[in-house]
Amino acid sequence: MQEDEEQKATLDAGDLRNTILSKKKGRGFRDAARDEDPGGNARYDSLDGGGGGGASGPAKSVEGWVLFVTGLHEEAQEEDVVEAFAEYGDVKNVYLNLDRQTGYVxxxxxxxxxxxxxxxxxxxxxxxxxxxxxxxxxxxAFVKQGRAKRR
Known part of the structure; x- marks a missing residue:
C-alpha cells in the first residue's frame, strides 16, 4: 500500500512537471483566439471611439479654440508667430515651448x-x-470624440 502511494505521488509529480513545462508565458505565447475576432483579424483598442473615417472636427477647450502648429523654425520668436496668426483674428494666447539646453523653440x-x-x-x-x-x-489641438481620424 505504501508502494502504491509512492507510485501515485511520482505520477502526479510527473504530470505536474509536464503541465508546468508545456505552459508558455510571455508576449509570443498568448492565446491567439483571445486576440482575434471570428474573422481572423487582430483586435486593437481604438482611440477614435470606433467610428473613424470621418473628417476631424474641432472641439473647444476650456480657454478657447486652440490650434497646434508644427514645423516652426527654432529661432522663431513669439512676435513672429503672433504677427502671422493675428491677421485672421484676435490671438488670445501663444504657447511656445523652449528647449532648456539650447534656449531655442x-x-x-x-x-x-x-x-x-x-x-x-x-x-x-x-x-x-x-x-x-x-x-x-x-x-x-482638440478634436471631438469619435470624429478624429488618425493619419
Missing part, C-alpha cells in the same frame, strides 16, 4: 483664439505656408 506652438471662425480661417489659410523660411502645419 522646440518646433511647435499652441495658438489660442476666442472664436472658432477665427481659428478655422487661420488654420485654413496658414496650413502649408512658410514662416521664417520653414513650412508650418496647422491642425486643431
Amino acid at each position: 522646440k518646433g511647435y506652438a499652441l495658438i489660442e483664439y476666442a472664436t472658432e471662425k477665427e481659428a478655422r480661417e487661420a488654420a485654413k489659410q496658414l496650413e502649408g505656408t512658410k514662416l521664417l523660411e520653414q513650412t508650418i502645419h496647422v491642425t486643431w
Whole structure:
C-alpha cells in the first residue's frame, strides 16, 4: 500500500512537471483566439471611439479654440508667430515651448483664439505656408470624440 502511494505521488509529480513545462508565458505565447475576432483579424483598442473615417472636427477647450502648429523654425520668436496668426483674428494666447539646453523653440506652438471662425480661417489659410523660411502645419489641438481620424 505504501508502494502504491509512492507510485501515485511520482505520477502526479510527473504530470505536474509536464503541465508546468508545456505552459508558455510571455508576449509570443498568448492565446491567439483571445486576440482575434471570428474573422481572423487582430483586435486593437481604438482611440477614435470606433467610428473613424470621418473628417476631424474641432472641439473647444476650456480657454478657447486652440490650434497646434508644427514645423516652426527654432529661432522663431513669439512676435513672429503672433504677427502671422493675428491677421485672421484676435490671438488670445501663444504657447511656445523652449528647449532648456539650447534656449531655442522646440518646433511647435499652441495658438489660442476666442472664436472658432477665427481659428478655422487661420488654420485654413496658414496650413502649408512658410514662416521664417520653414513650412508650418496647422491642425486643431482638440478634436471631438469619435470624429478624429488618425493619419
